Amino acid sequence: MDVQNIRAVAEGIRGEVRKALVGQDEVMDLMLTSLLVGGHILLEGVPGTAKTLITRAFAAALSLQFGRIQFTPDLMPGDVLGTNLFNFQTNSFVLTKGPIFTQLLLADEINRTPPKTQAALLQAMNERIVTIDGKDYALGDDFMVVATQNPIEQQGTYPLPEAQLDRFLFKIIIDHPGRDEEREIVRRHGHRSAMPRLQDFDIRAVADSALLGAAREAVSGIRLTDPLIDYIVDVIRATRAHSSLEVGASTRAANMLASAVRAFAVLQGRDFVIPDDIKALALPVLRHRLTISPSAEIEGLTTDRILREVLDQTPAPR
Numbered sequence: 076m077d078v079q080n081i082r083a084v085a086e087g088i089r090g091e092v093r094k095a096l097v098g099q100d101e102v103m104d105l106m107l108t109s110l111l112v113g114g115h116i117l118l119e120g121v122p123g124t125a126k127t128l129i130t131r132a133f134a135a136a137l138s139l140q141f142g143r144i145q146f147t148p149d150l151m152p153g154d155v156l157g158t159n160l161f162n163f164q165t166n167s168f169v170l171t172k173g174p175i176f177t178q179l180l181l182a183d184e185i186n187r188t189p190p191k192t193q194a195a196l197l198q199a200m201n202e203r204i205v206t207i208d209g210k211d212y213a214l215g216d217d218f219m220v221v222a223t224q225n226p227i228e229q230q231g232t233y234p235l236p237e238a239q240l241d242r243f244l245f246k247i248i249i250d251h252p253g254r255d256e257e258r259e260i261v262r263r264h265g266h267r268s269a270m271p272r273l274q275d276f277d278i279r280a281v282a283d284s285a286l287l288g289a290a291r292e293a294v295s296g297i298r299l300t301d302p303l304i305d306y307i308v309d310v311i312r313a314t315r316a317h318s319s320l321e322v323g324a325s326t327r328a329a330n331m332l333a334s335a336v337r338a339f340a341v342l343q344g345r346d347f348v349i350p351d352d353i354k355a356l357a358l359p360v361l362r363h364r365l366t367i368s369p370s371a372e373i374e375g376l377t378t379d380r381i382l383r384e385v386l387d388q389t390p391a392p393r
Contacts, residue, residue, distance in 0.1 A: 076286075076289045076290050076292075076293045077293070077346075078293075078341050078344060078345065078346045079344070080290075081111070081290045081293060081294070081341050081342075082341065082342060082344050084281065084282050084286065084290065085107050085342055087136075087281035087282070088107065088133070088136045088137070088281055088282060089103055089107070090281075091132070091135070091136035091278045091279060091280075091281055092129065092132045092133055092136055092278070094132075094276040094277065094278055095128060095132045095273060095276040095278060096125060096128060096129055096132055097252065097256050097259045097260045097263065098252045098253070098256035098259075098260075099125065099129060099249065099252070102118075102129060102247055102249060103129070103133075104339070104342060105245050105247050105356075105359055106129075106133055106221075106247075107338075107342055108245075108335055108338045108339045108342060108356070109219070109244050109245055109335070109338075110137075110219065110287065111287075111290055111291055111294045111338035111341065111342075112244070112291065112294060112295075112334045112335055112337070112338045113216065113219070113291060114219075114243075114244025114245065114331065114334075114335065115200050115219060115220040115221070115222070115242060115243050115244055116219075116220070116221045116222070116243060116244065116245050116247060117185075117222050117223075117224065117235075117240070117243040117245065117246045117247065117363065118130070118221065118222065118223045118224070118247050118249055119223075119224050119225075119226050119246060119247070119248055119249065120223075120225075120226070120248065120249030120250065121225065121226065121227055121251075122225060124249045124250070124251060124252075125249070126223040126249055127181065127183060127223060130181045130221045130223070131181070131273055132273060132276075132278060133179075133221075134179045134181070135273050135278040135279075135280065136278055136279070136280060136281055136282070137179065137280055137281075137282050137283075137287075138280040138282065138283035138284065139178035139179045139217055139219075139283075139284065140177045140178040140179070141177060141178070141179050141181070142174045142175070142176075142177030142178075142179070142180050142181070143174070143180070143181040143183060144174050144175075144180065144181070144182055144183065145183050145184065146182060146183060146184050146185050146186075146187045146188040146192070147187055147188060148187060148188060148189065150188045150192050151191075151192060152191060152192050152194070152195035153173070154173060154192075155173050155174065155175050155192060155195045155196065156173045156175055156195050156199075156205050156207055157170060157171050157172040157173035157175070157176065157205075157207060158170075158171055158173075158207065159171070159207065159208050168208075170207065170212075172212075175195075175196070175199055175205060175214070176205070176212070176214065177218075178214075178215060178217040178218055178219065178284075179217075179219050179221070180218070180219070180220050180221070181221050181222075181223070182196065182220055182221070182222035182223070183222075183223050184223060184224060184225060185222040185223065185224055185235065186224040186225070186232045186233055186234060186235060187232055187233070188233065189233050190233055190236055193233065193235060193236070193239055194236075194239065196220065196239065196242075197238065197239055197242065199214060199218065199220075200220055200239075200242040200243075201242055203215065203216065203218045216288065216291075217284050217287065220243075222243070237322075237364075237366070240363045240364065241325065241327060241328075241363075241364055243363060244331050244335060244360065245335075245356075245359040245360060246359060246362050246363035247359055248362075293341075294337050294338045294341055295334075295337065297337040297340060297341065297346060297347070297348065298347070299333055299336070299337065299348055300348075300392075302392035303336075303348055303350065303353065303392060304333065305392070306350060306353060306389070306391055306392055307329055307332055307333055307336075307353060308329060309389050309390075310332075310353070310357060310385060310386065310389050311323070311324045311325075311326075311328060311329040311332070311361075313385045313388065313389050314361065314365060314381075314382070314385055317381060317384075317385060318368075319367060319368055319370075319371035319376055319381050320365050320366065320367060320368060320371070320381060321366045321367065321368045322365065322366035323365060324361050324364045324365060325364065328360060328361055328364050331360055332353065332356060332357065332360045332361070335356050335360060336348050336352040336353050336356055339352050339355065339356055340352050350391040350392055353391075354386055354391070357382055357385075357386055358379055358382050358383075361378075361382055362378045362379055362382060363378075365378045365381070365382075367381070
């Protein structure tokens with residue numbers, strides 16, 4: 076596939092999602108970028124900002140198997156992965172697969188379940204394999220996790236450990252819509268109190284697994300010049316040296332950023348990457364991989380503010 080074909084498919088997906096969703100164009104761009112490089116996404120936003128709706132609409136525009144897990148405090152790892160149950164008729168154990176055996180998984184309110192259950196996703200997200208009773212089961216190249224979490228509630232929640240946060244390509248902050256967009260949402264969806272039903276919007280799948288595979292192969296072939304590689308490495312290393320950060324970004328973060336900017340450039344209609352692509356993706360790729368020092372937290376600094384400072388101070392190639 077060439078760049079224009081990939082961009083046309085992306086526009087088709089956007090068009091189908093917009094049948095149900097109003098606004099959130101930046102979120103859609105990042106979700107499409109992640110789809111093209113096989114990454115996972117963490118969506119963070121207050122209740123009622125369409126985190127679940129955008130994921131369900133996104134899945135409906137793809138010919139991929141969709142699964143959803145509502146995370147709760149009593150959820151166990153076996154409820155996610157599945158378990159071997161003894162069949163008395165055949166006198167053997169039979170695998171009962173859990174909801175993780177899908178292609179696009181919505182992990183709803185992932186921070187409501189204990190770390191032991193959160194960790195059940197680690198191997199699946201990193202290797203696309205699930206190990207149950209010593210046997211490996213492949214999930215396929217299309218396996219993608221979109222997790223949601225609510226940032227304002229602390230009681231009954233379990234912060235994601237750093238090791239799991241590092242598995243997410245993007246952490247996307249979903250904010251309230253603008254006034255005109257909010258007015259359109261009320262006009263379109265204000266006649267019901269429940270979540271809109273996707274079947275009412277006639278969302279059609281415009282991409283399948285084979286097409287996505289071809290698009291990913293084309294994206295991986297986009298060349299990243301040496302000055303841009305140097306720029307990515309300099310930004311990553313600058314986070315490790317920043318006085319307001321206890322822990323900077325890892326080499327995995329550098330690889331993920333390099334991968335993501337290729338797809339982002341293609342979605343803009345280019346077969347080459349520019350420094351602005353790196354600047355555009357630095358925040359969603361890095362904001363969840365950094366640990367702020369206690370003194371910086373007292374001063375009210377945030378990872379986004381520190382990252383913008385790092386980008387301002389790191390010379391970009393011309």
